[in-house]
Amino acid sequence: MRAVKTQRHLLGAMSLAVLAACGGGDGAIELSQGTETRSQAASQRPTMRALATAETAATPTEFSPTTYDPAQPDRVTVGTIIVGDTRYNDVVASFTGLVSIGNGVATRSYDSYDGATGRLTVASVNVGGTTYTDVVVAIGSVISVGSAGPVTDFTPNDPLFVDQWHLRNTGQVGPGGVAGKSGEDLNVSMAWNYATGTGVRIAVVDDGVDIGHEDLNIVPGKSWDYRVNAYGDPSSSKSPHGTSCAGLAAAKGHNGIGVTGVAFRSQVVGYNLLSATTGDFGADAVIKDLADNHIYTNSYGSADSNGQMAPSDEAWRDAIDTGTRNGRGGKGAVYTWAAGNGAPEDRTDYDGQANYQGVLAIGALNTQGERSSYSEPGANLLVMAFGGEFCAQHTTTTLDVSGADGYNNGTSSPDDYAGNPNYTRCMNGTSAATPQVAGVAALMLETNPNLGWRDVRAILAKTARKNDPGNDDWINNAAGLSVNHNYGYGAVDATAAVAAARTWQNLPAQKTASSTQGTGGVIADNAAALTRTLTLSGTGIAKLEFVDLFVDIDHPEIGDLEIILTSPSGTPSTVSVPRECKDADGKVVTCGSALKGGFRFGIVRLMDEVANGTWRLSVRDATAGNTGSLVNWSIKAYGH
Numbered sequence: 326m327r328a329v330k331t332q333r334h335l336l337g338a339m340s341l342a343v344l345a346a347c348g349g350g351d352g353a354i355e356l357s358q359g360t361e362t363r364s365q366a367a368s369q370r371p372t373m374r375a376l377a378t379a380e381t382a383a384t385p386t387e388f389s390p391t392t393y394d395p396a397q398p399d400r401v402t403v404g405t406i407i408v409g410d411t412r413y414n415d416v417v418a419s420f421t422g423l424v425s426i427g428n429g430v431a432t433r434s435y436d437s438y439d440g441a442t443g444r445l446t447v448a449s450v451n452v453g454g455t456t457y458t459d460v461v462v463a464i465g466s467v468i469s470v471g472s473a474g475p476v477t478d479f480t481p482n483d484p485l486f487v488d489q490w491h492l493r494n495t496g497q498v499g500p501g502g503v504a505g506k507s508g509e510d511l512n513v514s515m516a517w518n519y520a521t522g523t524g525v526r527i528a529v530v531d532d533g534v535d536i537g538h539e540d541l542n543i544v545p546g547k548s549w550d551y552r553v554n555a556y557g558d559p560s561s562s563k564s565p566h567g568t569s570c571a572g573l574a575a576a577k578g579h580n581g582i583g584v585t586g587v588a589f590r591s592q593v594v595g596y597n598l599l600s601a602t603t604g605d606f607g608a609d610a611v612i613k614d615l616a617d618n619h620i621y622t623n624s625y626g627s628a629d630s631n632g633q634m635a636p637s638d639e640a641w642r643d644a645i646d647t648g649t650r651n652g653r654g655g656k657g658a659v660y661t662w663a664a665g666n667g668a669p670e671d672r673t674d675y676d677g678q679a680n681y682q683g684v685l686a687i688g689a690l691n692t693q694g695e696r697s698s699y700s701e702p703g704a705n706l707l708v709m710a711f712g713g714e715f716c717a718q719h720t721t722t723t724l725d726v727s728g729a730d731g732y733n734n735g736t737s738s739p740d741d742y743a744g745n746p747n748y749t750r751c752m753n754g755t756s757a758a759t760p761q762v763a764g765v766a767a768l769m770l771e772t773n774p775n776l777g778w779r780d781v782r783a784i785l786a787k788t789a790r791k792n793d794p795g796n797d798d799w800i801n802n803a804a805g806l807s808v809n810h811n812y813g814y815g816a817v818d819a820t821a822a823v824a825a826a827r828t829w830q831n832l833p834a835q836k837t838a839s840s841t842q843g844t845g846g847v848i849a850d851n852a853a854a855l856t857r858t859l860t861l862s863g864t865g866i867a868k869l870e871f872v873d874l875f876v877d878i879d880h881p882e883i884g885d886l887e888i889i890l891t892s893p894s895g896t897p898s899t900v901s902v903p904r905e906c907k908d909a910d911g912k913v914v915t916c917g918s919a920l921k922g923g924f925r926f927g928i929v930r931l932m933d934e935v936a937n938g939t940w941r942l943s944v945r946d947a948t949a950g951n952t953g954s955l956v957n958w959s960i961k962a963y964g965h
Contacts, residue, residue, distance in 0.1 A: 390404045391436055391449070393451075399419050401447070402417050403445070410476050411476065412473065412474055414470075416467060416470050417467070420445070426457055427457070428458075431523050433771060443464050444464065445462050446459060447461075476515070476518050478515055480514065481589070482581050483578060483584055485585075485748060486584065488722040489721070490510060491510055491511060491710070491757075499718055499719025500716070500740050505692030509711075511818070512790070516819040516822075516823040520823055521590040522575060522764065526591065527574050527588070527760075527767060528595075528620065529571045529594070529760070531566055531570055531623075532561065532564035532567045533560050533597040533599075534560065534568050535565075535568040538724055540572065540583040541568075541571055543594070550597060551601035559597035560726070562730035566756065569752040569756075569757070570756060572584055572724030573723045575588050575764060576724055587761050587765055591764070594614070596610045598625075599625055607641050615648055615652050619767070620661065620763050620767060621660050623661065623662050624663045624756035626676050630670045630911075631671065632905060632906035634675050636924060636925070637681060645681060645684060649778050653778075656775065659763070659770075659778045661684070661766065662678060662684040662687065663754070664686045664755045665755060668698065668700055668701045672701050673686055673706055674705055675901070679705060680703065680926060681927060685708075686703070686705050687758050687759040688701065689709065691711075696793070697753070700755055700811075702811045704890075704899060704927070704930055706812070707929055708789045708813050708815065709815065710758035712753045713753050716740045716750070720751055720757070721753065722749070722752075723752045724747065725749040728746055732749040733746050733748065733751065734746055765822055768823050769784060773827060784822050787825070789818060790818045792812060802892075803931075806932055810899060832870075836963075838866055838961070839959065840960050843942065843958045845877075848878070848886070848952065850951050852946065853945070854887070855943070856942065857955065857958065858942070859958075859959070859960070860939050862938075864937055866965065868935075871962075872963070873925050874890050874898075874927075875925050875960070876924060877958065878920040879918065879953055880946070881918050883917065884903060885947055887901065888901040888942070888944050890928065890940065890941070890943075891940070892931050893937065893938025894931075900928070901926075942958055
């Protein structure tokens with residue numbers, strides 16, 4: 326329906342029934358508050374404080390819907406609302422005016438009250454058989470309160486939630502007999518009181534998604550099948566990976582079946598990029614339906630455990646740039662990216678997709694809150710979520726493709742759920758961690774839809790929890806943020822991230838500054854490091870967000886090299902270490918001269934440091950037998 330404006334006053338007996346007369350609730354209606362002046366309206370506002378004196382009853386365990394009874398046209402019964410740290414049930418309030426109505430598409434999980442304006446926003450209400458969303462009314466007074474209690478962890482009623490230690494780690498014991506470390510989880514249960522992902526759409530770019538699964542909220546007709554390069558069914562009974570990722574991000578929660586996703590009321594589309602017979606669709610997949618998708622979660626990347634450099638291609642980088650520039654109406658799509666499962670041979674630094682400044686590289690933790698044995702370290706690593714180790718030890722519980730195919734056939738998988746083939750407890754890897762962060766991002770975007778993608782990155786970093794505090798790689802960067810090559814900024818804290826999102830002031834427009842090429846020199850074998858410096862000045866960047874390091878090194882065996890960039894503030898970032906390279910069969914092979922002609926590394930651990938000053942590059946050959954040269958190098962700084 327077209328937008329409507331009217332001067333008609335809504336006072337006293339004028340009711341929400343006016344909605345039904347306004348044409349179905351899919352327009353945006355703005356009505357005045359009646360004859361009262363703004364000062365009079367403000368004077369009535371404190372009546373909402375009656376909530377504070379409500380008699381405290383048992384803490385409610387369900388979120389009741391808000392209802393409107395035409396027989397009492399001047400009031401509304403709010404099922405559940407949180408004000409401050411208290412949750413109230415069955416609040417009966419009078420209202421003095423209808424302020425606005427949404428467009429019929431749900432954008433929030435729960436009702437909310439703004440004490441500064443005296444307005445109540447009702448997420449959804451049914452009037453005369455029609456459901457209206459985002460209904461804003463001016464509150465007159467509180468008539469009664471049914472019950473009240475402190476805000477506590479929300480517990481979904483899904484039967485396998487108890488096994489989802491990544492959501493709530495209470496010390497569950499894995500098949501290997503080892504108990505998890507209580508509290509080593511996403512800390513999401515409290516966040517669910519404020520957001521569940523309503524109104525957010527997540528694209529799962531993977532090998533396929535079971536769009537008919539009982540526990541997914543799939544957008545009809547909007548998944549893409551790259552086998553035929555058209556809208557269709559991206560499902561494959563032989564490809565459960567994407568379905569498991571979708572479940573970790575967004576499996577339906579609190580519906581009494583299966584598992585709980587991090588953003589359990591978000592919507593999902595699936596793109597089966599990895600099932601296509603050609604690799605030409607990588608750039609297309611990350612901007613498919615860009616106007617409608619908020620988040621793209623990507624649990625794939627270069628081959629693992631070989632130690633080789635894997636540059637990204639220009640078309641893919643251009644697509645990511647398009648997504649971060651144009652997605653979400655110019656606020657930017659959010660790209661979560663698996664850091665990789667190739668440790669100890671690999672670092673995520675070597676992956677030209679995971680180290681790109683437009684994506685959020687995610688590592689994996691086990692049930693003890695320590696780096697999973699396979700999770701790759703790197704200077705580009707943003708934050709960590711949870712993947713566990715291996716199925717015989719302890720991994721994550723999520724969806725499997727429906728029926729006997731996939732990870733769990735329900736009968737002969739000894740470490741998995743017997744008789745329940747639609748679910749598995751054998752999903753691991755940075756592949757598992759990445760969609761969890763996509764889910765946390767969905768909670769943040771519901772909480773504050775105005776966040777830009779860079780804001781999401783900054784909030785995740787600044788609210789992350791310092792896990793494994795005894796690890797000796799932890800340092801504080803010059804801005805006081807704890808960083809670690811193994812963990813980035815630490816374990817994602819969903820509750821802290823959602824809380825920060827509510828009042829976050831968006832970052833200023835991003836600036837970039839590039840250096841001229843730094844001078845080269847001889848890299849002597851098994852000798853002191855070659856060091857070179859260059860200076861940035863006049864950048865206007867007081868707070869860094871990301872740094873690209875470009876190096877062109879002519880050396881016959883890059884596996885001998887250690888490469889470290891040190892910022893003007895003195896924070897070191899290691900981007901390459903001495904290592905052996907291996908072929909697909911695990912046989913040791915040469916790493917070769919893959920840095921010849923240039924390679925771009927990405928660094929995110931310098932967040933909020935200054936860009937201006939002297940940058941120092943150190944290149945050391947740790948093995949005798951080869952000599953090479955640094956041809957040239959440069960940096961590109963991103964920040965504000």
